[in-house]
Amino acid sequence: NAGVTQTPKFQVLKTGQSMTLQCAQDMNHNSMYWYRQDPGMGLRLIYYSASEGTTDKGEVPNGYNVSRLNKREFSLRLESAAPSQTSVYFCASTTGGLQGGETQYFGPGTRLLVL
Amino acid sequence: DAKTTQPPSMDCAEGRAANLPCNHSTISGNEYVYWYRQIHSQGPQYIIHGLKNNETNEMASLIITEDRKSSTLILPHATLRDTAVYYCIVRVTNSGYALNFGKGTSLLVTP
Numbered sequence: 001n002a003g004v005t006q007t008p009k010f011q012v013l014k015t016g017q018s019m020t021l022q023c024a025q026d027m028n029h030n031s032m033y034w035y036r037q038d039p040g041m042g043l044r045l046i047y048y049s050a051s052e053g054t055t056d057k058g059e060v061p062n063g064y065n066v067s068r069l070n071k072r073e074f075s076l077r078l079e080s081a082a083p084s085q086t087s088v089y090f091c092a093s094t095t096g097g098l099q100g101g102e103t104q105y106f107g108p109g110t111r112l113l114v115l
Numbered sequence: 116d117a118k119t120t121q122p123p124s125m126d127c128a129e130g131r132a133a134n135l136p137c138n139h140s141t142i143s144g145n146e147y148v149y150w151y152r153q154i155h156s157q158g159p160q161y162i163i164h165g166l167k168n169n170e171t172n173e174m175a176s177l178i179i180t181e182d183r184k185s186s187t188l189i190l191p192h193a194t195l196r197d198t199a200v201y202y203c204i205v206r207v208t209n210s211g212y213a214l215n216f217g218k219g220t221s222l223l224v225t226p
Contacts, residue, residue: 004158035216042202042216043159090158104151104214106158 002026004107006091012113013081021076021110023091031094032074033104034058034066036087043090049074081114088112119203124221127197133190135220137203140184146206148179149214150188152199159202159216162188193224 007022025032030051035043035058045058049068063085065077074093078085091107120138127133139148149164163170163177165186170177176189190197202219 040218042218043214044216088156092158103161103164104159106160109156109158 004091004093004105006089006107006110008110009108010111010113012115013078014115015082017081018077018079019081019112020078021089021091021112022073023075023107024073025091025093025105026072027093027105028071029093029095029105030071032068033092033094034064034074034076035090035092036060036085037090037109038087046076046089078112081112083114086112086114119205119217121201121203121217121220123218124223126223126225127190127193129195129224129226130192133193133197133222133224135188135190135201135203135222136185137188138185139203139205142183142205148177148183148186149204149206150175150177151202151204151214151216152197153202153219154196154199162201193222195224195226198222198224 004025033048034046036046037043044060046060046064047055047058047066049055052068052071055066055068067075089110092104094104147164147166150162151159152162153159163172163175165177165179167179179186200219200221202216204214
């Protein structure tokens with residue numbers, strides 16, 4: 001049981017390049033989330049997926065797109081990277097249902113540097 | 116979700132109890148208090164949550180005042196590995212929505 005995994009762990013991009021951050025969870029969770037964390041700041045929500053087949057914008061969605069590929073996987077795409085997108089990106093998942101607590105499980109993060 | 120207020124930083128000696136306060140004076144009746152922590156460069160980690168009763172697990176205890184306007188997270192015997200940023204979050208459980216992280220409290224445990 002790996003929990004939440006993210007790839008890559010670290011990436012350097014040039015301005016204007018595109019890339020996709022991958023996230024997968026093996027806990028059969030319904031809801032998945034993408035956050036970004038800038039230095040000295042708390043996490044801010046980019047996009048989330050309450051259940052398979054649905055996605056919604058969070059606090060800072062501009063410049064990003066997401067795909068909920070299946071129940072396990074939720075990817076984040078930067079179509080044209082900008083230096084302002086230099087950040088650490090965290091993926092998380094939770095049951096999201098009516099039973100149990102709302103514990104969110106986080107991945108180890110992807111550190112992205114845009115030059 | 117109700118807003119929370121936490122001190123920006125605290126120190127604690129190793130082996131002592133660390134008591135981290137959180138004010139949430141606008142909390143509503145169906146909102147839970149959650150605590151997460153983030154050790155440097157890692158993803159946030161769930162610690163504990165509660166509604167109105169005090170809660171305890173293997174990591175910590177959560178004390179919620181009777182009027183629910185504030186709470187305290189207690190790490191009974193702090194170790195150096197407990198050095199982290201601690202986030203107090205108030206929200207309705209099972210809503211499927213993301214957590215609203217503020218800036219948290221940076222706890223430094225010293226030898």
